Amino acid sequence: DVVMTQSPLSLPVTLGQPASISCRSSQSLVSSDGNTYLNWFQQRPGQSPRRLIYKVSNRDSGVPDRFSGSGSGTDFTLKISRVEAEDVGVYYCMQVTHWPPRTFGQGTKVEIK
Amino acid sequence: QVQLVESGGGVVQPGGSLRLSCAASGFTFSRHGMHWLRQAPGKGLEWVAFMQHDGSRINYVDSVKGRFTISRDNSKDTLYLQMNSLRGEDTAVYYCARDDHVAGEDFWGQGTLVTVSS
Numbered sequence: 612d613v614v615m616t617q618s619p620l621s622l623p624v625t626l627g628q629p630a631s632i633s634c635r636s637s638q639s640l641v642s643s644d645g646n647t648y649l650n651w652f653q654q655r656p657g658q659s660p661r662r663l664i665y666k667v668s669n670r671d672s673g674v675p676d677r678f679s680g681s682g683s684g685t686d687f688t689l690k691i692s693r694v695e696a697e698d699v700g701v702y703y704c705m706q707v708t709h710w711p712p713r714t715f716g717q718g719t720k721v722e723i724k
Numbered sequence: 725q726v727q728l729v730e731s732g733g734g735v736v737q738p739g740g741s742l743r744l745s746c747a748a749s750g751f752t753f754s755r756h757g758m759h760w761l762r763q764a765p766g767k768g769l770e771w772v773a774f775m776q777h778d779g780s781r782i783n784y785v786d787s788v789k790g791r792f793t794i795s796r797d798n799s800k801d802t803l804y805l806q807m808n809s810l811r812g813e814d815t816a817v818y819y820c821a822r823d824d825h826v827a828g829e830d831f832w833g834q835g836t837l838v839t840v841s842s
Contacts, residue, residue, distance in 0.1 A: 650827055659833060662829065705829075707828040712783075
């Protein structure tokens, strides 16, 4: 199984400041079709997960452009350019290249300082 | 708009059974693969099972193989998860999610809580 490792697990951020979350996979997530199936989800308190980014860097519809994804191979990053209060929650990376099983990182809790 | 509504959760004793349902609306259910995922209290996300739009492909995480069965009724726009031989470690909020054909789970339901306890 592909192991996904996120860091940090807790991220206190000042409003208006940038935030960055790292996600590393135990093997390359480049698929035989040339795509890299690494997605990012946001889970606000008390809510179900919402996909923000798919295939490394593509924002889902309605996702603010302060969210961006980057990376390749085994190293990926989610960045929030300027954190807003509504961004509080837990962020998960997920790989769907090598499955079953589809696997998630442990989650990174973003909170306001 | 896409809506997924899970139901069927509750409290069940170890070794018991439960069937979850996921009612879909706002899209053509019969054209999409569907997933079940879960989240134990205070823990992270875990993928559980997948069924292709026409039932031609089914996959499970190892920990539920032989105990859980995913199924669907495209005439009713509904996804199911039959859970047998339940264990304490199956206690979780169970979510259904649509597969978008592009990169996986794009919309999730609100979840239904399953508690396995004596």
